[in-house]
Amino acid sequence: MLKRLKHIIKAEVIGRTVLRLSKHLDRRRLRKRQHTKKDSIFGPPLISSADMKELMSLHYLRGETTTRKVAWVTSGAPIEILLALDYHLFYPENHAALCGARKVSTSLIEDSEDFSYSQDICSYVKVNFGGILKNRYPVARIPKPDLILTCNNICQTVLYWYRVIADIYKIPIIVIDTPFVYEKVEPHQVEYVKRQLDESTGIIERVAKRSLSEKRLNQVLLLSKEAVSLWLKILMMAKHRPSPISAFDTFIQMGPIVDLRGEESTIRYYKRLLSELEYRVKNRIGAIRNEKYRLLWDNLPVWFMLREISTTLAKYDTSIIAATFSYAWGELAPLMDESKPLDSIANVYLQVLLNRSTGSKLQTMKRLIDEFEIDGVILHSNRSCKPYSLGQIDQRNYIINNLKIPAFLIEADQADGRDFNVNQARMRLEAFIEQLRERRCKEKVQ
Amino acid sequence: MQREGAIGIDIGSTTFKVVVINQKKEIIFSNICSTEADISSQIERIFESDLSKYRDFAIVSTGYGKELVKKATHKFTEITCHLNGVYEEFHRGCTIVDIGGQDSKVIKCSEKGELIDFVMNDKCSAGTGRFIENISTRFKIPIERIGGIALSTETSQNISSTCTVFAESEIISLLSQGSRLEEILRGVHLSLVRRIKSMIKSIGFEPPLVMSGGVALNPAIVQLMGKELGTEPAISRHPQLTAAFGAAILGIK
Numbered sequence: 241m242l243k244r245l246k247h248i249i250k251a252e253v254i255g256r257t258v259l260r261l262s263k264h265l266d267r268r269r270l271r272k273r274q275h276t277k278k279d280s281i282f283g284p285p286l287i288s289s290a291d292m293k294e295l296m297s298l299h300y301l302r303g304e305t306t307t308r309k310v311a312w313v314t315s316g317a318p319i320e321i322l323l324a325l326d327y328h329l330f331y332p333e334n335h336a337a338l339c340g341a342r343k344v345s346t347s348l349i350e351d352s353e354d355f356s357y358s359q360d361i362c363s364y365v366k367v368n369f370g371g372i373l374k375n376r377y378p379v380a381r382i383p384k385p386d387l388i389l390t391c392n393n394i395c396q397t398v399l400y401w402y403r404v405i406a407d408i409y410k411i412p413i414i415v416i417d418t419p420f421v422y423e424k425v426e427p428h429q430v431e432y433v434k435r436q437l438d439e440s441t442g443i444i445e446r447v448a449k450r451s452l453s454e455k456r457l458n459q460v461l462l463l464s465k466e467a468v469s470l471w472l473k474i475l476m477m478a479k480h481r482p483s484p485i486s487a488f489d490t491f492i493q494m495g496p497i498v499d500l501r502g503e504e505s506t507i508r509y510y511k512r513l514l515s516e517l518e519y520r521v522k523n524r525i526g527a528i529r530n531e532k533y534r535l536l537w538d539n540l541p542v543w544f545m546l547r548e549i550s551t552t553l554a555k556y557d558t559s560i561i562a563a564t565f566s567y568a569w570g571e572l573a574p575l576m577d578e579s580k581p582l583d584s585i586a587n588v589y590l591q592v593l594l595n596r597s598t599g600s601k602l603q604t605m606k607r608l609i610d611e612f613e614i615d616g617v618i619l620h621s622n623r624s625c626k627p628y629s630l631g632q633i634d635q636r637n638y639i640i641n642n643l644k645i646p647a648f649l650i651e652a653d654q655a656d657g658r659d660f661n662v663n664q665a666r667m668r669l670e671a672f673i674e675q676l677r678e679r680r681c682k683e684k685v686q
Numbered sequence: 687m688q689r690e691g692a693i694g695i696d697i698g699s700t701t702f703k704v705v706v707i708n709q710k711k712e713i714i715f716s717n718i719c720s721t722e723a724d725i726s727s728q729i730e731r732i733f734e735s736d737l738s739k740y741r742d743f744a745i746v747s748t749g750y751g752k753e754l755v756k757k758a759t760h761k762f763t764e765i766t767c768h769l770n771g772v773y774e775e776f777h778r779g780c781t782i783v784d785i786g787g788q789d790s791k792v793i794k795c796s797e798k799g800e801l802i803d804f805v806m807n808d809k810c811s812a813g814t815g816r817f818i819e820n821i822s823t824r825f826k827i828p829i830e831r832i833g834g835i836a837l838s839t840e841t842s843q844n845i846s847s848t849c850t851v852f853a854e855s856e857i858i859s860l861l862s863q864g865s866r867l868e869e870i871l872r873g874v875h876l877s878l879v880r881r882i883k884s885m886i887k888s889i890g891f892e893p894p895l896v897m898s899g900g901v902a903l904n905p906a907i908v909q910l911m912g913k914e915l916g917t918e919p920a921i922s923r924h925p926q927l928t929a930a931f932g933a934a935i936l937g938i939k
Contacts, residue, residue, distance in 0.1 A: 633888065640803060648803075663750055664789065668806060671765035675801045682800065 247305035255301040259294045266290035281554040283482075283526045286489060288513040295509050296495045303328055303383040309448050312385040312405060315498055316394040316592045318416060318585045320464055321441055322387075323502040324457040325448040330383055332401075334498050336367035340543025340655035341492070344378040349656050351376065362624040363655035365401045372408060385409055387447045389440070393418040393595040395627045412447060414440045418589060421596045425587060433586035458578045461585070464502040465576035470510035471497045472570030475562070477517040479612055482526025483534065483561040484517045488550045489527060490566035491541045497569045532557035533676045536608055538564045538635070539620035539628045540654040545662070552666050556673040562612045564604060568593040571604070598631035602638060609643060616676050617647035618669075624654050646675045692744040692937025693737060695729075695758070696767065696930035697721060697751030699788040701900070704732060705930040706740050711774065711938060715740070716927055725751045733757065744937035748929050750788075762936055764929045765793055765804050770939075771932025772896050773799035775923055780894050783882060783911070783919075784928070785901035787815045792885045794892060803889045807881065815901040817853070821874050824854055825867070833906035835871050842872035853877075875906040883914050895919040898928035 267290040274284035303310070311327040313319055319329055339345040340363075348370030349363055355373050357366055371377050388411060390402040399415060406413035416436050419429045445451055474493070477484055485493075493513060496506040520526075535553070537560045542549065553559060572591055577584040593601060608614065617639050619632045632649060639647040650668060652660050691708040698721060706715040717736055722728045729751075747755035748767040755761070764784070772782050772795065779797040784790065794802040807814065822829045843865050845853055857870050886895075895917055901907055902925035912918050922928045 637890075646803075649805075664806070667750070667763050667765075671763040671801075671804060674763060674766045678800055 243305075244307045247302075247307050250305050251298070251302045256298065259297050259301070262297075263290045263294040266293060281529055281551070283484075283520075283528055286485070286493075286513070286516060288509070288516050289492070291509055291512060292493060292495060295505055296499065299499060300380040303330055304381050306383055309386045310383045311387045311389055311444075312402070313388075314390045314394060314398045314402070316589060316594070317389045317391040318437060318589045319389070320457060320460045320502055320581070320585055321437065321444055321452065322389060323460045323464075325444055325450060325452055327387070327444075327448065328383060329499065330385065331499050332368040332382075332405075333364050334495065335371075335380065335382060336364035336655055337540075337543050339367050339371075339379050341546060342379050343544050343657070345544060345655035346657045348374075348376070348378070349658075362395075362397050362401075363653055364624065365397060367655055368401070369404070372405075385411055387411055387444065388413040389416070389444075390414070391416040391418060391589060393589055393592045395594065395625070412443055414443055416440065416589070418595055421590055421600075423597070423600075425590050429590055430583060430586045433590055434582045437582050437585060454581070457581050460502045461576060461578040461581050463504060463507060465573060465578065467497060467501045467503075467506045467510060468570055468573040468576065470507060470514060472573050474510060474514055474517060475567055475570050477514070477521060478561040480521045481534075481613075482524065482528070482531035483559060483612075484520035484525060484527060485561075486527035486550065487537050487560040487563035487566060488541070488546050490563060491543075491546065494566050494569055526559070527561070528554045528557065528559045530557045531559050532680075533559070533615045533673065534562075534613060535560045536562045536564070536605065536612065536614045536617045537620065538605065538617065538632065539622045540565055540625055542620060542652040542660065543655055544657045545652070545660065545665070548662060548666075549669065552669050553673070556670070556677075558673055558676070560618065562608050562614065564593065564601065564608070567604065567608060594627045598635065601631070602635050605635065605639070606643065609639070609645065614645065615680075616645055616672065618672070619647060619649045621649045621651045622654055623651070623659065624656065646672065646679065648672050689744050689937075690742045691740070692746060692934040693740055694767070694930040694933030694935070694937060695745065695747045695749075695752075695755055696764070696927075696933060697725060697729075697747065697749040697754065698764075698786060698929075699750055701787075701926065702728060702732075702751075703749075703927050703930040704736065705924075705927050705934045706737070706743065707931070707934045707938065709938065711935060713924075713927075713931065716924070716930070718926055721751070725754050729755055746933040746937040748933045760936060762933060765791060766801065767929040767932035767936065768898055769793055769795050769799070769801055769932065770935045771928040771930075772898060772922055774932070774935045776894075776896060776920065778894075779892060780896045780920075781886060781889075781892050782896045782898060783886065783902075784899040785815050785878075785882065785897075785907070786899045787819065790814050790882055790885065790899075792882070792889060794889055805885050805889050807885055815899070817878050818874065818901065818904065818907075820854070821857070821871070825857075827871075830903075832871060833875065833904035835868055836875045836906035837872070837909060839866065839868040839872055841869050842876055843869045845870070845873040845877040872906070872910075875904075875910055879907060879910045879914055882911065886915065891915065893917050896922060898922040898925045900926045 270285045306328045308328040311322045315333045345367045349366040351370030351374045352366040388402045390398045500506040572588045575588045621629050636647045694705045696703040702721045704717045745758045746760045747758040752761045782793040790807040793804045822832045897919050
């Protein structure tokens with residue numbers, strides 16, 4: 241009871257009020273920047289960002305004092321059952337990305353290496369371990385888990401990662417095994433995943449100390465579907481010239497679709513963002529001031545270099561307007577069917593980008609290149625994410641030779657800044673833009 | 687208004703290169719010196735001394751220090767400058783290998799002198815000229831002689847280490863086991879050549895192979911590269927000045 245009261249006062253009363261106030265101040269600051277920074281290489285900032293900051297901060301704040309059961313989940317985990325049973329969800333991957341964007345991830349990685357975790361392990365894992373093992377949370381405190389739900393549709397590392405977490409906190413762990421999809425999803429694969437979901441429901445209910453209501457599950461699925469559909473619409477706005485949103489914006493704006501899909505607040509937020517983007521399209525306001533070259537990004541972002549990369553590109557009138565990573569969260573919207581919840585969940589989570597063949601990813605890239613009128617592709621060969629980086633050399637060659645547009649690989653890591661040389665990366669980006677320019681000049685001559 | 691010519695400035699991590707060309711694209715002045723800690727002062731000094739008489743010349747800068755050349759009319763990456771420098775000399779499509787002190791680049795150039803693709807080695811010094819330089823310093827062999835010594839034998843010791851630092855201890859261990867220095871040095875060169883060869887293969891080798899950068903002056907690298915790729919490499923006329931020359935060419939363009 242006391243815990244609940246503390247939560248209400250800290251998060252729902254004080255926290256909410258402070259965050260609301262801060263949102264209004266942020267909005268005012270962003271509006272001011274829209275008028276004052278007219279000579280900037282970037283377009284005016286998105287005012288909606290202030291709302292997203294409020295939404296995500298409140299989620300983290302609620303986690304600190306929540307009296308709800310807490311589940312730690314992987315980014316590709318079927319969370320709808322958990323939400324229907326009122327769990328508070330925490331995504332270690334998203335938290336690690338946040339630490340990367342705030343440039344504090346490398347020190348947490350070093351912390352985990354103090355405990356003999358190898359340098360070769362995924363940097364997200366080590367950011368998470370670093371925080372737990374040293375009890376150090378430079379960005380936001382994280383709630384202790386009551387349950388872990390992990391799904392191997394994004395990689396195998398998550399199995400080992402979450403076994404360690406389960407061992408540290410002595411809590412149950414549910415692993416949903418999703419067979420790899422080579423061409424198309426087979427009915428037996430859906431049946432296999434569905435059976436696991438069915439079996440897990442008992443454990444999830446036991447920890448939650450309540451029973452799953454089918455009506456509530458349908459509601460959550462419906463909300464999830466709407467949020468994902470809105471996210472897809474937001475991404476599609478980048479088809480316009482100039483694109484009102486860059487992939488860098490989408491990397492930040494995807495916070496709610498990862499952490500809070502299935503919640504009404506996410507839908508409200510994305511509607512707001514969409515309407516701001518529609519306004520920008522109508523008034524020809526671009527994410528960068530003078531958009532000449534439009535790029536596609538493959539793989540996770542280099543979180544700690546978002547600003548540096550976007551600035552280098554914008555200086556040369558170049559913007560990354562689409563990314564396979566942000567698109568992965570929207571492309572499955574049509575598969576969601578609230579009338580068959582478990583079938584639908586199984587089908588959707590089987591088909592996430594990294595659980596499909598590299599050829600399938602290439603087809604997605606090809607579609608994005610055509611639909612978004614892409615001039616060049618940057619493939620981030622990500623030391624941490626092997627499944628995402630697999631086949632990138634062949635994909636690059638295919639793009640250059642068959643689609644006839646420039647493409648290049650940049651080696652980096654999603655959160656570990658130690659192997660990244662800013663100057664050399666900048667030089668590579670500049671050389672790539674010079675290649676795009678030369679190509680454009682040649683086209684004009686012809 | 688047409689300028690009298692162009693100045694190309696290539697500020698690398700170890701050397702500072704300047705090339706001045708006239709409208710006929712002939713080199714009328716060139717200089718190579720070490721890059722100093724205070725690059726801005728060095729640039730100012732060079733403009734006041736060596737370049738003071740080239741007043742009405744376009745100025746193009748390249749290299750890691752290109753942004754510091756405030757007087758530059760244009761700035762380009764070394765990739766574009768190397769490409770233009772080599773194309774001006776050979777006038778044909780080719781694969782360019784530039785092994786520098788800090789990084790190595792493989793650039794694919796089309797028949798029309800356009801950039802097709804490029805790949806760089808920047809993570810590991812065992813794939814750059816620094817590898818040879820370190821070995822040369824460690825064993826007190828002048829850098830100009832090291833290639834010749836490596837070519838004095840037909841057999842080589844396999845240097846398995848993938849790291850410059852570890853390679854040193856591997857070499858010491860080989861010496862203590864009685865291996866000949868010549869064979870070890872040939873192995874060192876071969877190790878660098880094979881690293882570059884995989885970069886070349888990764889973007890698809892299109893002959894001829896043109897080598898630029900200071901390491902192109904090392905006969906062992908050139909010969910072993912030719913042997914590995916089954917082709918005789920061509921050497922850029924002034925390998926160390928190729929990027930600066932290319933920058934000057936871009937100034938004329």
